[in-house]
Structures are given as C-alpha cells and as structure tokens.
Amino acid sequence: MNAELRVVAIADADSFVKWSAALLDAVPGISRHMLLVRTPLTVSREQEHMALAGTVFGTDSVTRLGFDELTGWLNGHLPDVVVLAGRGPFVRLVARVIDRLRRRPVVVSGLPGMSIPALRGALEYRRESDLLVLHSHREIRAFEVLADRLGLVVPMALATLPYARPASARGARGRASRGRAEGSDAVGTPRSHSGGVLVAERERRGTDLVFAAQALVPAQRHEREELACILRRAAEARPNRRVVVKLRSRPGEAETHLERDAYAELLANRPANLVLSYEPMALALARAEGLVTVSSTAAVEAIARGVPVIALDTFGVEKRLLNTVFTGSGLLAGADDVVARRFRHPDPAWMQDNYFHAPEQSEWWMRVEELVMLRRGGALPAKTVPTGRGGALRAAWHRKSVLGSEDRSLAGAVALGVGAPLVDGILGMRRARGRAGEDTWSDATTDYTLEPRPQRDPVRR
CATH class of the missing domain: 3.40.50.2000 (Glycogen Phosphorylase B;)
Structure with missing residues (x-):
C-alpha cells in the first residue's frame, strides 16, 4: 500500500x-x-x-x-x-x-x-x-x-x-x-533460531522466583490459601533469595477479571523475602531465576526470554484451571518442585504448536x-451487529452493564434492574445443564467449550 x-x-x-x-x-x-x-x-x-x-x-x-x-x-x-x-x-x-x-x-x-x-x-x-x-x-x-x-x-x-x-x-x-526498559540489552539474553522456533540462550540467570498471580484461577479460597502456603514454603526454604508475587493491580485499581481472595490479603503475614510487586512483568523476569504460574500468559513471556517455568499442577490439569494448554509442554510440576526451584524449559514440539511458530x-x-x-473497493460487506431479541431494552441493559456509572441514562438503570436477574438465571440454567458431557468444561477431549464460564466474572464491579 x-x-x-x-x-x-x-x-x-x-x-x-x-x-x-x-x-x-x-x-x-x-x-x-x-x-x-x-x-x-x-x-x-x-x-x-x-x-x-x-x-x-x-x-x-x-x-x-x-x-x-x-x-x-x-x-x-x-x-x-x-x-x-x-x-x-x-x-x-x-x-x-x-x-x-x-x-x-x-x-x-x-x-x-x-x-x-x-x-x-x-x-x-x-x-x-x-x-x-x-x-x-x-x-x-x-x-x-x-x-x-x-x-x-x-x-x-x-x-x-x-x-x-x-x-x-x-x-x-x-x-x-x-x-x-524492556529490551534484550536490559535483560542480557542473546537470541537465536532453531528449526523455525524461537529459542533463547540459557546463560543468563537471575535469583528471584516470580509467581504470576491470576484473578480467575485457582478460583476457590482454599486453593488460593494453599498456593499462598506454597509460596511461603519456597521463601522459607531459600531465605537469601526472593519470592516475588507479581500482581496486576494495586488496591483501588481495576483489572480485566474480578479477583476474589487477593494474594495481598492472603500473604499479609509473610517472610521478609516474600514480596509483592506491581512492576511490569518484563522487569520482574529480568531478575528471575524462574517463573511459577497456574496458567498465566506470563509463562509465554518467560519462555521467550529464556526463563524456565513451572506450570503448577497441584490443583489438577483441567479446563476450569485454564492450564490444559500446558499438556505435553514438559512444564507441569507440583508444589515440591516450586519449593525446590526445579524449573523447566519447554518441549520444542509443543512450542511449535503453542505460540512459538x-x-x-x-x-x-x-x-x-x-x-x-x-x-x-466496496468488495467487503459490513458485518453489522443485529438488533437481537429484547430490542431497545436489551440494548440499554448491554450499554449499562459495560459502562457502569459512566452510563447515566434512566433506560440503562431500568434495564439493568430488569435484566441482571434474568441474565443470571439464564446463565445458571446453562451451567446446570452443562456440568458433564461433550463440549463442556469437564470434557477433557476438546480444546473448546460451549458452556459458560464456571466462575462468575461480571463486567460490572
């Protein structure tokens, strides 16, 4: 052009x-x-x-x-x-x-x-x-x-x-x-290509164990408490090295998904070398010995920088944990591996099919x-959003549910009051119908699901 x-x-x-x-x-x-x-x-x-x-x-x-x-x-x-x-x-x-x-x-x-x-x-x-x-x-x-x-x-x-x-x-x-601030000179990691797959040289090594926190997984409070315990154990096992909990938002800030049982609360009493961080992930990885996550995309960022990873399988490997993507990667490991810092590098065949083409x-x-x-040239027809069932009332509910207090219309307030319970009911029925069987969150044979998220993750906060 x-x-x-x-x-x-x-x-x-x-x-x-x-x-x-x-x-x-x-x-x-x-x-x-x-x-x-x-x-x-x-x-x-x-x-x-x-x-x-x-x-x-x-x-x-x-x-x-x-x-x-x-x-x-x-x-x-x-x-x-x-x-x-x-x-x-x-x-x-x-x-x-x-x-x-x-x-x-x-x-x-x-x-x-x-x-x-x-x-x-x-x-x-x-x-x-x-x-x-x-x-x-x-x-x-x-x-x-x-x-x-x-x-x-x-x-x-x-x-x-x-x-x-x-x-x-x-x-x-x-x-x-x-x-x-974020380049390879700051990180000190030279790069090369092998067989069309990006491979990082593994000479540089930091000392931090970096944990990439997530809002959605694990979802249950007892699971998040167990994860906090694993991080404490890792910090106590190596008191001369840091365990860095990389958080997405400070108190009062919003993030893409609603977090319940935040790690800042669960780790209120922690060893001095177990620290909370709000810095960019790139800076955290620049000092990392390895990354730990349940299913964060930070794992991909770490792999690209030559930082080894543990994809934690303590709570299982299943769709609800968003970690089935790591099946066959060689990165899955448990709590004892985290405490011992036995980080892993990914399998090259897995890399080609998963993000490193x-x-x-x-x-x-x-x-x-x-x-x-x-x-x-006028040869690409517009794909317009259909009006759909519910007409103006549904449109007002949709706008209000996305914009929240930014939408000050009477129609939005009325529609939200009517529509929120109705939507919750519909989603509840779909979840009840789809707890088992083909194309659901419990179906381990597919990489997709027709069922709504098991976690309630509202846009309105």
Whole structure:
C-alpha cells in the first residue's frame, strides 16, 4: 500500500491495553493511536504506563474519552483499521458504534493471551469482526471447530503473541526514544533460531522466583490459601533469595477479571523475602531465576526470554484451571518442585504448536491489508451487529452493564434492574445443564467449550 494506514486500538482493561499496544508496535509503517474508553475496567494512569512500557505509544498517541465521544472522534479521524481490544461485551458495544460511522474501517479483534480452551462467548461477541486474531496453530484449530459447532463464519488469522517475541524484537522503536526498559540489552539474553522456533540462550540467570498471580484461577479460597502456603514454603526454604508475587493491580485499581481472595490479603503475614510487586512483568523476569504460574500468559513471556517455568499442577490439569494448554509442554510440576526451584524449559514440539511458530507464519497483518483494499473497493460487506431479541431494552441493559456509572441514562438503570436477574438465571440454567458431557468444561477431549464460564466474572464491579 502506498499511503500510511491509520490504525486505532480501542481498549479499556489492562491486559487488553498491553496486548493491543504490543500487537501494533510490531507493525511497521503505520500511524497508531490508542483510545481508552471510560468503563469500570479502564486502566489507571499507572497501569497505562506499565502496559505501554517498551512500545512506541506515548502520551501523544493515547486519548482517554467517554463512550459518547467515541463516534465523533472516529468520524473526525477516519481510521482505516480499528482493533477492538476489550472483553466481549465491550467489543460488541463498540461494534455498534462502528456500524453508525460515515466511513467504515476494517474491524479486527482478538484475545490478550493464551486462549485454550476456546470459549463460546469469546467467539460470539466477536462474530461481527472482519478478522479475529489468534496466536497459535492450536488456537486456530480450536476456534475453527468452535465456530463450526456454533454455525458461525468468523475469519481468523495467526499472529505471534506479542509476549512470545524475543525481547530484542519488542519495542525497538519505543526503546530508541525511551531507553532500554524492556529490551534484550536490559535483560542480557542473546537470541537465536532453531528449526523455525524461537529459542533463547540459557546463560543468563537471575535469583528471584516470580509467581504470576491470576484473578480467575485457582478460583476457590482454599486453593488460593494453599498456593499462598506454597509460596511461603519456597521463601522459607531459600531465605537469601526472593519470592516475588507479581500482581496486576494495586488496591483501588481495576483489572480485566474480578479477583476474589487477593494474594495481598492472603500473604499479609509473610517472610521478609516474600514480596509483592506491581512492576511490569518484563522487569520482574529480568531478575528471575524462574517463573511459577497456574496458567498465566506470563509463562509465554518467560519462555521467550529464556526463563524456565513451572506450570503448577497441584490443583489438577483441567479446563476450569485454564492450564490444559500446558499438556505435553514438559512444564507441569507440583508444589515440591516450586519449593525446590526445579524449573523447566519447554518441549520444542509443543512450542511449535503453542505460540512459538516461525515468524513468517504470522499472517494477520497481511490479511488486514487485503481487507483494507477490499473495503476501499466496496468488495467487503459490513458485518453489522443485529438488533437481537429484547430490542431497545436489551440494548440499554448491554450499554449499562459495560459502562457502569459512566452510563447515566434512566433506560440503562431500568434495564439493568430488569435484566441482571434474568441474565443470571439464564446463565445458571446453562451451567446446570452443562456440568458433564461433550463440549463442556469437564470434557477433557476438546480444546473448546460451549458452556459458560464456571466462575462468575461480571463486567460490572
């Protein structure tokens, strides 16, 4: 293409801001901007700074605005491409705005981390996208099967998960203007390629055991208490080395998923070498001997930097824990391995199918450019959001449930009062019907599920 494409990411929650910024940071020759829409999940200024660290996004390329300002901004700037970066209901709400624009951009959406199992809601809320970006061959297969089961046609394309790129390839333009906050020089890890798979040299080694905390898993309080106990044991076993609990949000800040039984509470009384950290994951990994997680995408970031990993299997390996993706990786291990710091490096065959495919196999931006040409030529029909059952009342409930206090309409308040119990009832019935059997969370034979999440994870907080 001759002209520089104008690309805008529209986001709110922390993980989606980090993902969309890193995704677009890797695309050369485009004009980038980030719109942060005010919702209950919108990143704080500090979270924004951490999410954008190491990318070309600076204060002049980020705009905070209310939802009602979105149409005017987009009509005034006429982007060629928008990347919808938020949870499903947010994506659907913004897609309705795009339906009303005077010039329709190409609509791209995606998920901010490892997405096995493929979830029904993740696909259905993004069904109006012109392209769904996924990050591994395994994810592509899972979402294609899921789409077939649901009777949906959603174009998909493969991208390299931003955190799976070597540190030397991330944020090169950003580091030129911001210093070396996140690059390979800061981490000190040279890189090479072997058989098309990214492999990190394993000479550099830090001393911290870094635990990547997650809001959703494990879900039960007794499980989180047991995990806190494992971390205490690890700290007490090596009092001269730190155990770093890497948290996503400070008290009062929101994050993508609602956290219950926070580690800051569970670890209120802890050894001096067991510390809580809110720094960017890249900085934590720069000092890491190894990473421990149940199922965080931080494992991929660690592997890319040559940091060994333990994917904790103390609570099992099953879809509800979001850790079936590690089956066959060689990374699964238990509590005693964490305490003894017996970290692992992944199996190369697993890497090729899971996030570490050869760079030339990432096709998403080429597909985007093709779609832009088709839209400019009038050959790409708009995929508009249908009105659906419930009409205006449902639309008002959807808007209120996403925007929370930012929506001050009477219709939203009324719709929320009527709709919230109804939705809870519908989801409860679906969960009750799907506790066992094919295509559910308990079905270990598939990489997808048609059943709602077992955890209640409201957008409203």
